[in-house]
Amino acid sequence: xxxxxxxxxxxxxxxxxxxxxxxxxxxxxxxxxxxxxxxxxxxxxxxxxxxxxxxxxxxxxxxxxxxxxxxxxxxxxxxxxxxxxxxxxxxxxxxxxxxxxxxxxxxxxxxxxxxxxxxxxxxxxxxxxxxxxxxxxxxxxxxxxxxxxxxxxxxxxxxxxxxxxxxxxxxxxxxxxxxxxxxxxxxxxxxxxxxxxxxxxxxxxxxxxxxxxxxxxxxxxxxxxxxxxxxxxxxxxxxxxxxxxxxxxxxxxxxxxxxxxxxxxxxxxxxxxxxxxxxxxxxxxxxxxxxxxxxxxxxxxxxxxxxxxxxxxxxxxxxxxxxxxxxxxxxxxxxxxxxxxxxxxxxxxxxxxxxxxxxxxxxxxxxxxxxxxxxxxxxxxxxxxxxxxxxxxxxxxxxxxxxxxxxxxxxxxxxxxxxxxxxxxxxxxxxxxxxxxxxxxxxxxxxxxxxxxxxxxxxxxxxxxxxxxxxxxxxxxxxxxxxxxxxxxxxxxxx
Amino acid sequence: xxxxxxxxxxxxxxxxxxxxxxxxxxxxxxxxxxxxxxxxxxxxxxxxxxxxxxxxxxxxxxxxxxxxxxxxxxxxxxxxxxxxxxxxxxxxxxxxxxxxxxxxxxxxxxxxxxxxxxxxxxxxx
Amino acid sequence: xxxxxxxxxxxxxxxxxxxxxxxxxxxxxxxxxxxxxxxxxxxxxxxxxxxxxxxxxxxxxxxxxxxxxxxxxxxxxxxxxxxxx
Numbered sequence: 001x002x003x004x005x006x007x008x009x010x011x012x013x014x015x016x017x018x019x020x021x022x023x024x025x026x027x028x029x030x031x032x033x034x035x036x037x038x039x040x041x042x043x044x045x046x047x048x049x050x051x052x053x054x055x056x057x058x059x060x061x062x063x064x065x066x067x068x069x070x071x072x073x074x075x076x077x078x079x080x081x082x083x084x085x086x087x088x089x090x091x092x093x094x095x096x097x098x099x100x101x102x103x104x105x106x107x108x109x110x111x112x113x114x115x116x117x118x119x120x121x122x123x124x125x126x127x128x129x130x131x132x133x134x135x136x137x138x139x140x141x142x143x144x145x146x147x148x149x150x151x152x153x154x155x156x157x158x159x160x161x162x163x164x165x166x167x168x169x170x171x172x173x174x175x176x177x178x179x180x181x182x183x184x185x186x187x188x189x190x191x192x193x194x195x196x197x198x199x200x201x202x203x204x205x206x207x208x209x210x211x212x213x214x215x216x217x218x219x220x221x222x223x224x225x226x227x228x229x230x231x232x233x234x235x236x237x238x239x240x241x242x243x244x245x246x247x248x249x250x251x252x253x254x255x256x257x258x259x260x261x262x263x264x265x266x267x268x269x270x271x272x273x274x275x276x277x278x279x280x281x282x283x284x285x286x287x288x289x290x291x292x293x294x295x296x297x298x299x300x301x302x303x304x305x306x307x308x309x310x311x312x313x314x315x316x317x318x319x320x321x322x323x324x325x326x327x328x329x330x331x332x333x334x335x336x337x338x339x340x341x342x343x344x345x346x347x348x349x350x351x352x353x354x355x356x357x358x359x360x361x362x363x364x365x366x367x368x369x370x371x372x373x374x375x376x377x378x379x380x381x382x383x384x385x386x387x388x389x390x391x392x393x394x395x396x397x398x399x400x401x402x403x404x405x406x407x408x409x410x411x412x413x414x415x416x417x418x419x420x421x422x423x424x425x426x427x428x429x430x431x432x433x434x435x436x437x438x439x440x441x442x443x444x445x446x447x448x449x450x451x452x453x454x455x456x457x458x459x460x461x462x463x464x465x466x467x468x469x470x471x472x473x474x475x476x477x478x479x480x481x482x483x484x485x486x487x488x489x490x491x492x493x494x495x
Numbered sequence: 496x497x498x499x500x501x502x503x504x505x506x507x508x509x510x511x512x513x514x515x516x517x518x519x520x521x522x523x524x525x526x527x528x529x530x531x532x533x534x535x536x537x538x539x540x541x542x543x544x545x546x547x548x549x550x551x552x553x554x555x556x557x558x559x560x561x562x563x564x565x566x567x568x569x570x571x572x573x574x575x576x577x578x579x580x581x582x583x584x585x586x587x588x589x590x591x592x593x594x595x596x597x598x599x600x601x602x603x604x605x606x607x608x609x610x611x612x613x614x615x616x617x618x619x620x
Numbered sequence: 621x622x623x624x625x626x627x628x629x630x631x632x633x634x635x636x637x638x639x640x641x642x643x644x645x646x647x648x649x650x651x652x653x654x655x656x657x658x659x660x661x662x663x664x665x666x667x668x669x670x671x672x673x674x675x676x677x678x679x680x681x682x683x684x685x686x687x688x689x690x691x692x693x694x695x696x697x698x699x700x701x702x703x704x705x
Contacts (some may be wrong), residue, residue, distance in 0.1 A: 156697050159698065171589070176520070179543060187546075189575065214637055452640075461514060512633075514630075558667075572647060577672035
């Protein structure tokens with residue numbers, strides 16, 4: 001237990017926490033350096049995650065009792081192959097976006113805001129990675145709150161009237177969600193006396209017999225609370241404004257990682273907490289499926305009408321959350337696999353789209369899609385990255401968006417609900433309806449006069465390149481991802 | 496029926512918490528005043544704290560401080576109390592942050608009323 | 621209307637929950653007993669609640685402190701006098 005390697009599981013959370021405290025050191029000269037600190041820390045955490053994933057691949061799932069207090073008395077982290085896979089992907093995106101932020105952020109929020117950004121960014125990273133790793137219900141709540149406050153802080157960074165208002169709405173709704181979540185924890189504790197997910201699950205089966213109403217209410221509240229946070233359709237109203245008003249790197253993280261992480265916690269609780277008869281019941285699956293379908297269509301339709309590029313991307317996120325939860329509702333092997341793959345696929349693509357859009361806005365000064373004629377010639381690299389992302393969102397084959405949609409479609413067939421196969425297919429057309437025209441306008445229409453073509457530093461273009469490459473590679477070699485998570489998902493579905 | 500009411504009376508703390516929770520929820524959704532929404536959140540969270548701590552109570556129990564003798568019912572369950580300490584701090588943080596946001600909104604718009612705010616913001620650009 | 625429905629459901633939950641104030645309830649299990657019996661030896665704290673928040677579940681308390689820090693940082697973001705119209 002003494003070698004540092006054995007503590008990797010918890011270091012993934014502790015290191016960004018400590019760095020966040022350091023980021024707020026009050027020296028003038030430290031302001032810019034704090035961003036560098038965020039990048040270096042995110043890189044280090046990514047390194048830890050690589051080691052961790054290697055360890056998990058070798059030895060199987062890793063249980064870490066924090067402070068040497070084993071469950072059920074203490075808090076424990078459970079890093080199974082799925083968690084390792086997600087930690088790896090999420091920390092990678094955190095690193096790339098931080099790299100991008102180093103050059104782009106100051107123009108958006110001014111020098112004084114930089115240390116706050118770094119601190120909130122690192123806190124958010126710590127909280128989200130903690131959410132993935134923790135195996136304790138109350139600990140999940142604590143991480144949910146850290147991530148909520150940090151995310152709202154990242155929205156408010158610009159401090160203009162729109163972002164403050166969006167931040168307020170986000171905070172209130174998100175707190176409603178966590179209120180419901182805590183209420184659910186109270187009920188579950190009252191009927192079982194456990195907080196550790198493993199013990200809780202075991203105790204829930206008998207509790208379900210004695211206290212059916214309480215358990216049902218608690219699980220419903222857990223789901224609802226997380227749905228608000230994951231912005232599943234009718235509960236998404238806070239998302240478009242918040243994601244559009246935030247500075248570019250914040251938007252990329254909020255849309256690309258935060259929402260997915262909440263959807264993922266939902267998936268994790270369904271799998272690790274719901275007793276078998278409840279998990280299979282259509283009482284929660286049907287509402288989730290309907291809400292996902294509504295999200296997929298309503299989000300896309302709203303995105304088609306939207307002219308502001310960042311709002312368009314935000315509405316696209318609303319519809320993508322639908323895909324994430326569609327697989328959870330289907331609850332078949334391929335459906336779960338599709339959802340899980342879509343978490344990272346969408347995270348990579350949406351982060352890239354937001355960063356590319358931010359870079360294009362920065363170099364051309366145009367937020368409106370209708371004014372993007374010939375942008376592809378003025379800012380070739382961001383526009384190319386945008387095009388790759390857009391095609392992946394539509395689900396064009398060699399790119400990664402295709403893979404997750406493929407598995408979701410398979411999942412619909414496996415669950416014998418072919419209706420949702422049509423949902424996936426039709427919605428791809430809708431996605432095409434708003435992404436393809438933008439790409440066409442970028443590259444195939446003559447440019448407007450009077451655009452400057454600034455040269456960009458390598459650290460701002462490198463993340464775009466890496467993300468675009470990842471989009472392609474994740475699509476070309478899905479077997480790598482499947483090898484990481486396939487067996488665990490099969491074990492879940494077999495239950 | 497009387498049995499049901501008797502149970503409800505016996506679990507009065509839980510029933511109160513349920514009503515308080517709904518009251519807070521209603522305030523957040525229905526009230527147009529930004530600060531009252533924050534108050535609603537607080538009412539809601541207090542309800543959760545109440546129900547959580549109440550689950551730990553034992554008739555005739557004392558606070559679980561081991562240097563003091565236990566009450567006739569022994570000690571109460573320490574876990575809910577410990578968890579709610581954390582919950583309260585979280586709630587305070589959220590309240591502070593949301594009040595700061597409200598004060599900023601007031602500086603920008605000169606109002607804390609939702610309808611008035613929408614009017615002053617004007618139509619979407 | 622929906623609120624009334626939720627209200628009835630929650631009151632139903634309140635009726636159904638294990639009776640208030642009794643010792644024979646599910647939450648009074650081996651975990652709670654372990655804390656009461658062993659925490660003095662294991663943590664050295666005579667207040668069991670203190671033992672739990674600072675030792676057994678100390679990680680939650682680290683998280684709690686972090687929530688405070690996050691809120692302070694977010695407050696700085698919002699209140700630092702750099703308002704832009």
